[in-house]
Amino acid sequence: MTMRSPQDIAARIRAIRVSDDDLFGFAEEVLMEALDFEHAQQFFDPAMTAAQWDQQRWSEHSDTENYARWYLEFAIGKILGHRSGSASRSVTKLAELAWLLGRDDVAAAMDAAGYPMYGAPKVSVFAAGLGWPITDLVDDPKDRQMLSRMAEGLQCSPDGCTQGCAD
Template sequence: MTIRTQEEIVTRVWALRANRQDILGFREEVLVEALDLDHARQVITPRHPVEWAQRVDHETYAREYLEFAIGKILDHRGNSASRSVDKLSELAWLLGRDDIVAAMDHAGYPMYGAPKVRAFADGFGWPFLDCDDGLALARMADGQQCDPQGCERGCAD
């Protein structure tokens, strides 16, 4: 997979900041890790300090982060699941998959973002339901609570 150019990534970081679309910096974190040192210096400022460590294998990171995101959905972790959706969306953009970004944007956010994460996995053709709790995950991705008998962990219709 080919990632976006260094210049495209820098432009995206500045756009996220200008539009205040990434207040907590989760998307920016993904992007800055894709920059070489010279380009990272263009976006790391005293007002926007970011720890920098260049990542080179974004596809492997995306696959691993998908598994992490699924875990957060199944654990009913609202804030962590939301952060995971943001990061996966940015990874899709970084990997040049605007179609996946659009599919994620179009998917709803019920059940801890499960429909959005499913759109990410499906777009790449990666497994989504290959976990021990695949039935619950499938239900959540369809916007239903994890257990048809009722959920004691927090999800609701």
């Protein structure tokens, strides 16, 4: 995959800051963490040191793709847990990760997908677009079936949901 350049990322951060598209700052957070100290320092407190910045970034993840894989699994957990706000944040972050990885096609497909069932269709599009089938990331057969249904925009269970799904 082709990672965006620091200059492209900085330009996108500036564009997001003047728009109303990132009300809670989730997209900017992902973009900032993709920048090294030299390129990120224009956006934060000048008193921050390089060491502080490195601790704040994706410290446990070696690169954007590694972070995207980890975050996808996190997002799946939020979907299966019927966590509406967290799932929404995950969709926003995954869309920015698709953009960072140079996958405008995946970001566009996510945008076109519906948002029922805690964004599962959008997250499924992200996973499939990157070659990481969403159900392969879930070990429990019951959770795999539930996630598969939700990715299709259906309630988690054919017998009805007791956790909050709505058609």
